Amino acid sequence: MIQGLVQLFLFQAFGELLAKFALPMIPGPVLGLVLLLLYLALRGHVPDHIDGVGSTVLQHLGLLFIPASVGVVLYLPLLKANAWGIASALLVSVLATIAVTSGLLKLLSRAAEEPRDEQ
């Protein structure tokens, strides 16, 4: 378990360094994610110790964004004043995103798979 944790921290640190000195527009942890992905591709499998720690952390991902989300107390008056607009924007946006993504998948895969069916 410790081995996996150390390796995840190392990838996180490499990502932060890369973000600091080379790619400042991309968050460090995302660069760490890409580096880990490359490492896994090179290894050809997910080593057990990384899998164990990583899966545990991801299982409780929700816990990790509670501290930042509680900051909502600072924005309550502003959010209340704009509640209707924000709720509409969130609702329209998520429904439109699901419709466009799934609709396009259906359309494109039909176009790609139909010629194969005729053979």
Next chain:
Amino acid sequence: MSNELPPISDIWVYLSGSPLLALVLTLSAYWIGLSIYERTQRNPLANPVLIAVVLVAGVISALNMPYAKYFEGAQFVHFLLGTATVSLAIPIYKGWASLKRRIGVLLLALFAGAATSIVTAVGVARWLGVDESLVRGLVAKSVTAPIAMGIAERVHASPTLTAIFAVSTGILGAVLGRFVLNGLHIQAWWQRGFALGVAAHGIGTSRALSVHPEAGAYASLGMGMHGIAGAVLIPYLAGQLF
């Protein structure tokens, strides 16, 4: 004199100066949230994060504890977000082998969906006259929360608002997604799952996983791909919108 218990205010001063109070508060609120979620058969409306945030916000308001003070202790939990983001490589890698033959179609749908998410959210909010400081928080809200908060810092949006909007988006997508999918007659599990992962990230993904394993695998991939693409592209897109 020395045998008397210290006054309650002294105990309070000691406790609130230690990170333990914020940590215990955060973890127990999440624990309560999780048990309610389990007891409602994982109903997306009983989202454990939402329940925990309401509980913690209520308690610190009742205690008159400033948010900055709470965060000072809770930052140890917050720090692990970066580690969790790195760990997202694991499900992406595992899903990759079986999904790569469809990668072209998936990428096109991802970019169209991601653009739709930002343009509709910002468009509707501006049209309804929402305060500009809140509109910025909408830009990264369809990306998984740990990455969304990192993006938010780079586009000068509030990571807190972004996290709140991301969680709300996830819940809305998980609850209402199937009505849109059924309305459009989307039957393939991989198409339904991927759309949920792109639009409603982690919360949509756990919903997809509970419905069908194939939908879950594609939802994880949709969430992961949206995270990476969003981190690269959203800062540039935000530059155009603001």
